[in-house]
Amino acid sequence: MKQIVCLLMLSVLVIGGGYAVDAAGFNDVLEEHFAYEAVIWAQEYDIIDGYADGTFKPNLTITEQQFAKLLANYYELETPYDELKKQTPSANWSDEYYDRLASYGVPLNGYFDNTMRAAAIKRGVVAQAITHLADGKRSLDASIQFLIDSYISTGQNPQYENRNLQKFFGVSNNMTRAQVVTLLHRMASRNYYEISEDAQEIHLNASNASLNTLASNGQKQLDKTMQQTTPAKSAWEGIYTYYYKWGKGATDYNRRDAIITNATSKSFYISLTANDGQESGTVDGTATITSSSKAVMNKSANGNRCVLEFERLNNALKITEVDCIAEHDEGTNFSGTLKKQ
Template identity: 25%
Template sequence: MIRKIGIGLMILTLLFIPVGFADNDTNEREPFKGFKDVEASHYAYEAIMTMKELGIINGYDDGRFKPDGDVSRAEFAKMMVMALRIDLPRVTKSSFEDLNGNSWATRYVEAAKPYLTGYVTNSKYYFKPDAPAVREDMAVALVKALDKPIVSSTILDKYADRSTISEALKPYVATAIGNGLMQGSTNDSKWYFKPMGKLTRAEAAQLLMNVIQEEKIVFDDPVEEKVVFEDEFDASNLTIVEKDGGLYLEWAPISHSKFKGYKVVASTSDTTPKYPENGYYKYITNASTNSVLIKAGNSYNGGDVGTFKSDETYYFSITVLYDGETVTGNVVTVVMP
């Protein structure tokens, strides 16, 4: 999680950090003069210079920066951690099958995980640390680091290569485009996002500079897919009104890659009902279906309800089922009409 104070300090650092120097015999320092292959006219010149001064991206011994060179996924994770001042966790085991606790990249990847993408095949997670970071990965990092609200993916309809964007990443790519963070290019009057275009060192520097300044899942199919790591499992807020001779329950819809369903829960005696302890009225697996009408005479599965009765007081709640987790929200007390 980005520490707001850290971001503030980083911005102040950008404003007041002195130019880098090298010690000599007279205790005077020689100013850093830039890289041989990065002209002042380069679009990412300021970002590259700043990232160099902060030690986030370094040059090579021959005095070059290689702005068009590729950035690996592990390298980008480290850049994110350093630029956002994220605390490194103490880890002895990685979340990914292709990283171990002894790798230099493990702590950086674990720390930057909320802003990155991963891969899953047959329920095993992989990070592919040596693979190049690509443009759709950049979209996820930007949107999550800047905490931009997700927008409709219909904005992608104008892109001829829309189908090549990883399914789980489309909302993030759409949001990055909708907020002017990324755009794409045109060819023969058609727009292309180029989701698998490799992230260059110059682009990485500019991306992180933008973040600082503004403050892939497959279960049975062996084909891998990119997933996004959500930060947490949310509860859903419930409201109830009398309608059509019954109780109309409506709750906030959940959008999460591990969402499995909603359980509509009720009890006559437990003031904090939840699934599975108190049974359920209905199990809804469509994330966009977020309402139900309950009337006297409707039957109930388990718990102390049995059948809903008129003039009986009930405690209602919604339990959201995720893959491996259940979260129950608020409780509403109401009398059945």
């Protein structure tokens, strides 16, 4: 594995006569942000990329599929010849990363279900996935202890230190994009580049097990408290898509993609992407269900005003944007009727 030498590439943003330094062009990661150096490092070595609006969204909750991409990129994992055969067969941008991680038996939940991939990842899952590649197969407690002993993590709840390891680490809490990048940066600074013997042995696959079998074994390695079951059969939950190609040019198209997860009787979490040729935008947030077929979201997960109205149709989702300009480029919006996949 290559040795990484960090070259701190700083871009300068002039604000009101003073100078504020942002991280490698991300206008929302300024020098005073705790993850500033980690973000510079991660972008320099193609571990991360940002959003179309020039932001990194460091405080946004990270999904499992976003984490999968960062982890696969950090270790430069090889791509297997086989591909996962998912329960949700529609193509997903994260497929290649899950294929790579599956071939090393990394413990994750979302190998076979696109909806699980779009859900927020728990700190306990992050601990087991990282430790599997860095130090070998480990239980949840042993994985946490490895991160702490290696000074990769300092825990999250100091009141439980030396009393309850899992509560000290905060295994059930979500993580932000900045927090995960910081963990990987600490791993790099401590020379954790080599893939563990356990993971290498799984990748060599002497028994010629299918990629699905390797992925399933990875799922089972997760502590039972970290394992997700098949998403609830809520009428709202699912993957919704709209695509229209109106010309022959590479950018002559309109596309909308929505993933609804964690639906209850009162709310659901939605991740939405809109692309109108060269203009694009993304938004994540929680919508409140107002009737059996309608819901509304008033602000994004970033805390910005973003009013979207949702209507559940027969195998479709109608989305009407009322005001969401803070979350996307001016040339597009989130409105449309998307077909359930």
